Amino acid sequence: MSPTIEVCGVRKRYRGTVAVDGLTFTVRAGEVTGFVGPNGAGKSTTMRIILGLDAPDEGDALVGGRPYRSLRAPLTQVGALLDASAVHPGRKARDHLLWLAHSNGIARRRVDEVLDQIGLASAARRRAGGFSLGMQQRLGIAAALLGDPPVLMFDEPVNGLDPDGIVWIRGLMRSLAAEGRAVFVSSHLMSELQDTADHLIVIGRGRLIADTSVTKLLATASKGRVEVRTLRRTEVMTLLANAGATVAAIDAETLTVDGLTGEQVAGLLSSAGLAFSELRSHRASLEEAYMELTRDAVEFSGNGERAR
């Protein structure tokens, strides 16, 4: 089986509200694919459709080329964490993993293996109801890893995690992708995916906005802007604006300049005798790139609504 998720023309409507509107994308093996969009964009719905929990009105969602519902031991093909609190509070962590293992014919020793791997071995015989949010999250991830699947899906995995946990989960996702698995992770905050995702699927209002590699997206968003660091912000802004550039202040000492090259800026500032401590090409953050993308999407969908 090829470790991929393929979503093709999926449409889903709940009582008149369109949740997913003709979505098509592919998740590739060996990469962390981020699935980004504002709350209510249709990320969780798409994930539920991939997992066969909700039936799409149109289109197909395939895992390794097959619909999820046709898989005979699905946990060995796809591991998913949707909602970490979906564990019976009266059940011990180990028993939770044990029934999952039984249902897919997974060996009992895998239960102890993943508990070790996830750092829950000491809490294995405690009831899940007493777990902290972080422990619940770890238990959910343990369940996803139980069948050693080539495809992994995490819905908002860092929610409720402390900084240590966030670092841990990012490392885990990187290492899972490095092992050749397809890792599909959703988030409503682009910043969470910085330094984690290789590829991004961005959606808004159930529609695809971008399907791009992170490198390309950042290059597009930077648009050859220049970043200037100076203590004489006001004078610099005036000077560069007069030279025809679009200038924006990032903080008290930093400006971004659009419309002039680095050399032009350096020349202008030197001849005006304005001191600057740093001049470099601006590197956009994912957050910025995302804001730009979704701003467009909001306008686009606004027009789309009117056109209908």
Added chain:
Amino acid sequence: MNTLQEFRLLLAEWTKLRSVRRWMITLLGAAALTVGLSVLAANGGTTDMNDNPNFVVGPDGTPVADGMQFVHQPITGDGTITVRITSLGEPPNVRPPSGGPEGAQKLPKGPWAGAGLIIKDGTRSGSSYAAVLVNPTHGVRLQSDFTTDLAGSPGGGPRWLRLTRTGEQITGYESTDGAAWRQVGTVTVPHLPQTAQIGVFVSAEPELLLQRSAGSTSLGAREVRNVATFDNLQLSTGGTGTSWHSDTVTMPRAEPEGPDGEVGKGGNQPMGSTKEADGVYTITGSGKIGPQEPPDDIVQISLIGVIAGLMALIALGVLFATSEYRRDMIRTTFMAAPRRGRVLAAKAIVLGTVVYLTALASAGTAFVIAQPMLREHGFAPPAFPKQSLTDPAVVRTLLLTAAFMAAVAVFSMAVGTLMRRSAPAITTAVVLVILPIIIGSLLPLTPTRWLMHITLAGGFATQRAKAPDATLVEPWSMVSPWAGIATVGAYTLGALALAWWQLRRRDA
């Protein structure tokens, strides 16, 4: 492969069930309630049935009714008696109805009375006998020792009857013309002595009048008489004389009305008479010759706690399903096993099996503990023959009672799946089980029986080891255990089918 996958799901659902401690405690609680309440009730109730002088036992020690007008003579060894019955019916000058509560309903009569030929161990009531007779509604019967009843041709019209003794074997014949004879059957009567009384008899089953009202029943018995005419009375061999004696076989006189409000059943003195002219005998008689066990069922009494255990099992069944919907745990379940119908089936099988075994153990325990207590409190032989754990009727009762409890638990699980929320699902299941009992206690006989056939409450009939009986307060006692379990099974399968249908079409 498929079987293996089914087994995986069963193992997974069993792991789910056993790993929530509260559920296991609920299961134990159900067992404790079943046993505890049954023992408590066994310790509380008493009966004076065995002290009642209006009480006769048959050759096998069970309570019987025995009353008739008997025209007889002794016979030693083998022999044959033949007679023609030319008419049978109630006497024309019927007394105005008396006794019995107002607005009461007549209960249907059994086959244990009529007119015919009998060979009997003397004229003492309760002694061994064999008879071939015509019953006004049930036709020709061959009966012996208050238990055996073989049917001949239907209809209560005129007949020729013949009874032949060969050692312990008694064979009955019938004929419409006295020439072409048809055998009704042969019975073995081991207690019949070498010299017995043989002759013709007339009996009439007392009319039982039943009134059900708000949680109680009152039963009245009215004496009725049959009159029959016989001719062609012939005793072939073995007769010791030619003179016929007329005697009235009677039950002991009834006590005045007991403290529990029950009117003595069939206790009035039968009034019989015999007239003979030119070989034509006109005999008037009353009484029933047949089983007369008290309807109270000591097996059922020792299982009273089942209703309490059932409440805990309803909660368990519902929670086993609704817990899946708390925090969307059902998604984890369906991610692990996307074929939803199989998940539902696995849940039903696991829950049903676990509850069945628990229920069987607790019902068996309740029975074993309660029986000696009940015997101490008067529920003892001869009125209440000793019941042992290996009696077929007891085995059937325990197995069916456990099946009833398991089916209700699975039904509750299906209701929980449909409603997804614990409180309304538990309430619904409890109401469906209990409400028909309350309504059934208020309604008259026929609608109550009907109600017990179409509701879950009919399942309580599984607790009865004795035959259905309309004279008891418990509404379920008037349907058979098989009818009760069939209704409960239909409810359970129906609810499972609905749940399956909804699971398939609904997003998880």
